[in-house]
């Protein structure tokens with residue numbers, strides 16, 4: 664006896680119509696999920712989207728990052744911020760906090776890998792040379808000096824104040840009556856996360872390869888070829904960071920760096936590394 668409801672063709676006592684989560688009676692609104700019934704709030708807290716920053720339920724607009732973090736668009740009136748380099752949602756729970764470095768907000772994960780000493784350079788430079796030589800960029804000198812510099816100095820060296828460039832390969836040709844020599848220096852922005860640093864270094868090493876082999880290319884072709892070096896690094900990165908950097912290159916609207924990269928990448932797809940290198944040489 665008593666009141667009952669009909670759900671999915673079954674009669675259920677009102678007294679037995681209970682939430683599968685909290686086991687309390689359901690009187691008003693409810694949600695059915697996999698033939699079980701829930702209070703709306705109980706369903707949301709069990710199956711709904713959760714913010715990785717404040718751990719509360721998300722309904723409506725939210726942000727997500729390539730690392731799988733989701734977040735409300737704001738917390739306490741402050742807009743959600745992403746890591747300048749790896750695109751992680753910044754918070755103590757998603758990114759090991761954040762820090763301002765050279766005016767950029769970067770996450771704790773990136774901070775752990777930043778390249779800011781010669782010891783760290785030494786740790787990665789050899790692996791880049793090996794990787795490049797494996798695909799066919801032979802004869803890149805092993806004694807290229809690599810210098811870490813701040814943004815203002817880098818812009819000055821490159822004579823470029825419009826872009827925040829990250830690397831530059833400079834070559835000095837010295838001639839005297841008896842000898843001639845070439846000295847290469849690669850300048851790289853200080854405090855780059857390791858994977859970004861490696862991408863920049865591979866790019867600049869290919870500039871040096873071009874000069875050493877006196878390869879004649881247009882500016883667009885040369886920058887495109889050099890970006891294939893970064894492509895090689897990012898593609899080998901096992902984290903979403905590499906994929907994100909690849910995407911940035913793929914969608915770069917710049918005529919020289921973006922179009923150059925896309926054209927060279929198409930050539931690489933058509934040929935292979937060895938044949939491409941032979942062809943440009």
Ligand SMILES: [Zn+2]
Pocket residue numbers: 682683684685686687701702705
């Ligand atoms: Zn409930």
Ligand SMILES: [Zn+2]
Pocket residue numbers: 714715716717718719734735738
């Ligand atoms: Zn939140």
Ligand SMILES: [Zn+2]
Pocket residue numbers: 746747748749750751769770771772773774
């Ligand atoms: Zn980061």
Ligand SMILES: [Zn+2]
Pocket residue numbers: 866870886889
């Ligand atoms: Zn370049």
